[in-house]
Amino acid sequence: MTKKDFYQAVAERRSRYSISPKTTIEQDKILEIIEYAIKNAPSAFNSQSQRVVVTFGEHHKKVWEIAKNILKGMLPAEAYKTTEEKLNSFQAGYGTVLYFEDQATVEGLQKQFPTYSANFPVWSQHASGMLQYIIWTAFAAEGLGATLQHYSPLIDEQVAKAFDVPSSWKLIAQMPFGVPTAEPASKDFMPINQRLKVFK
């Protein structure tokens, strides 16, 4: 990847809610991207706390079936309609990346470095976010659209059971992806000078 490709991908990574069950690249290439991202994403003290489950086909559908069943049981029928449409749009994709953080690693660091105890759960979330961002941006560079979803803790137990997830892995986020079928929504940008101070 050249520098220009990188900057372009940073701008082209958007939340793509409208996705199809198609892909622009082979499953092996998707897995290569995810492995590359897991290996190279930074983590506090190089603790490598990030964990991932990748689902395709029926497994991907299962993730969103779980979310639908749970939310159907929780929401009034009218409110569920809108939610179901949203969940169907995620299920309509090609796959879902599930992001976890290993709590045994986090707790190990807390014991090893008590001075920073309160920081490790926060840094673990940062590490997950960095991994999510690499994959999201790499997908965009390959013409795949994705969004970042948060249905935890509602779906955690059933997801763990369905995908044989170790008990120390905590679900952080879900990223459905596929070939985008619509342009992304327009996006407002605050003036940069309200967000950045420079001293030189």
Ligand SMILES: Cc1cc2nc3c(=O)[nH]c(=O)nc-3n(C[C@H](O)[C@H](O)[C@H](O)COP(=O)(O)O)c2cc1C
């Ligand atoms: C930490 C974080 C949490 C987010 N959670 C959700 C979410 O739960 N559901 C969702 O649809 N989008 C979620 N988003 C996506 C944001 O709404 C989106 O990135 C933002 O509106 C900017 O749009 P863009 O992604 O198209 O650049 C999240 C983004 C971040 C960085």
